[in-house]
Amino acid sequence: MRIVLLGPPGAGKGTQATRLAQHFECPHVSTGDIFRANVLEGTPLGLTAKKYMDRGDLVPDEVVIAMVMDRLGAPDCEPGFLLDGFPRTVAQAEALDKRLAAMDNPLHAVLCFEVDDGELFRRLAGRSAELGRSDDGEETIRHRLEVYATKTRPLVDYYMHRGLLSMVDAVGHVQEVTERILEMLRVAAYRRNGGSKGNGGSKGNGAHSAVGAAGRSATPARRALR
Numbered sequence: 564m565r566i567v568l569l570g571p572p573g574a575g576k577g578t579q580a581t582r583l584a585q586h587f588e589c590p591h592v593s594t595g596d597i598f599r600a601n602v603l604e605g606t607p608l609g610l611t612a613k614k615y616m617d618r619g620d621l622v623p624d625e626v627v628i629a630m631v632m633d634r635l636g637a638p639d640c641e642p643g644f645l646l647d648g649f650p651r652t653v654a655q656a657e658a659l660d661k662r663l664a665a666m667d668n669p670l671h672a673v674l675c676f677e678v679d680d681g682e683l684f685r686r687l688a689g690r691s692a693e694l695g696r697s698d699d700g701e702e703t704i705r706h707r708l709e710v711y712a713t714k715t716r717p718l719v720d721y722y723m724h725r726g727l728l729s730m731v732d733a734v735g736h737v738q739e740v741t742e743r744i745l746e747m748l749r750v751a752a753y754r755r756n757g758g759s760k761g762n763g764g765s766k767g768n769g770a771h772s773a774v775g776a777a778g779r780s781a782t783p784a785r786r787a788l789r
């Protein structure tokens with residue numbers, strides 16, 4: 564599977580990406596994790612990225628795109644991957660499209676995690692206290708949410724128009740959210756394989772919705788992913 568996880572900081576993308584990567588036995592490619600590892604090691608990439616990360620700004624497109632293209636070229640990404648935190652701008656999405664089209668390996672799905680701002684703030688403030696992340700101070704959190712709204716949120720339209728987008732209600736127990744996502748992906752696979760449009764709770768706006776999809780018994784969509 565080639566999957567992109569979209570969503571604001573604090574929406575739980577990292578947690579779900581780890582679980583989904585285990586489920587699909589594919590690499591979890593998190594740009595935030597790669598940057599943090601480089602910052603810790605003091606590499607030139609880390610030194611460049613840190614300036615932006617500490618302010619809650621996005622690292623420039625050319626830096627991120629080069630890093631991700633390099634990572635996706637590794638042999639472990641050949642069968643599939645889970646992208647967490649990339650793309651975050653339209654320019655990044657276009658670069659990804661171009662690369663995947665050249666390899667004739669299109670994306671299977673884009674999942675956009677939805678959590679309201681109040682809950683995001685609570686989660687990020689909790690994470691700040693727990694992990695001491697330098698980009699989780701109150702002002703920086705506010706700025707990161709603004710950056711998401713202006714630079715990344717437009718990707719919802721971008722992927723909706725390509726018929727790849729599924730909106731995921733990311734509030735709830737971790738396992739419950741994982742089940743919603745897996746059901747969502749089953750529905751998407753079923754559609755790709757020519758199934759009917761009746762399954763999966765489409766909102767009728769071009770996006771599919773995972774809300775309330777968990778826990779249903781075996782459907783054709785569920786079987787399609789097996």
Ligand code: AMP
Nearest residue numbers: 594595615616620621622627648649651
């Ligand atoms: P994350 O852990 O995904 O929230 O990422 C932490 C920080 O790394 C972000 O606030 C950005 O400064 C930087 N970053 C991660 N991914 C990207 C990206 N795709 N484009 C630009 N900056 C990124």
